[in-house]
Amino acid sequence: SQTIHQWPATLVQPVGSPLSLECTVEGTSNPNLYWYRQAAGRGLQLLFYSVGIGQISSEVPQNLSASRPQDRQFILSSKKLLLSDSGFYLCAQNSGRYNEQFFGPGTRLTVL
């Protein structure tokens, strides 16, 4: 089975402040990990994925970055938040025979 933790659940930050969202997973070793953003009323946009420690691929150029310091830890960061960074951030890992993705509970970020 797979369990995904995301912290914090909700965050309100001023424009220009830094950001750190954490995702930790249980279960499968060496999983692929993913960060998605979901703007209000819209679908999911893949931001980053990682196939291993220290390996990060960016799908969308922006002021966000990701890091994977441990096998089961995936961090989303920003040095200076923009208003457009507001949204719902979901972490996911792949698992199972079909390599499908399972999602964490998400973090709701509001940038004011």
Next chain:
Amino acid sequence: AQTVTQSQPEMSVQEAETVTLSCTYDTSENNYYLFWYKQPPSRQMILVIRQEAYKQQNATENRFSVNFQKAAKSFSLKISDSQLGDTAMYFCAFMKRGGSQGNLIFGKGTKLSVKP
């Protein structure tokens, strides 16, 4: 590049009735998976059902079934005996089989409301 299209932004259905959500996709790949995810008001993404493209038989999971038409690149979701708890956003997703990335391509979603 693959694309996934959900042409119904919103739908509603009466409790206990049946509803079908549409999804079409575009790909040049032959081996892939298709998924339906559900996102209730809690916003937790939940996997509802999966379909392997090389299997002709349509997948079913209790009240949820799909109509997979590979040639037409169509992948609709049928919900039978709708329940109030089925109220949610439903996302169709495509994933190429094989490779190390396992990236999902999502449609924009269909908001389903089940009315009592």
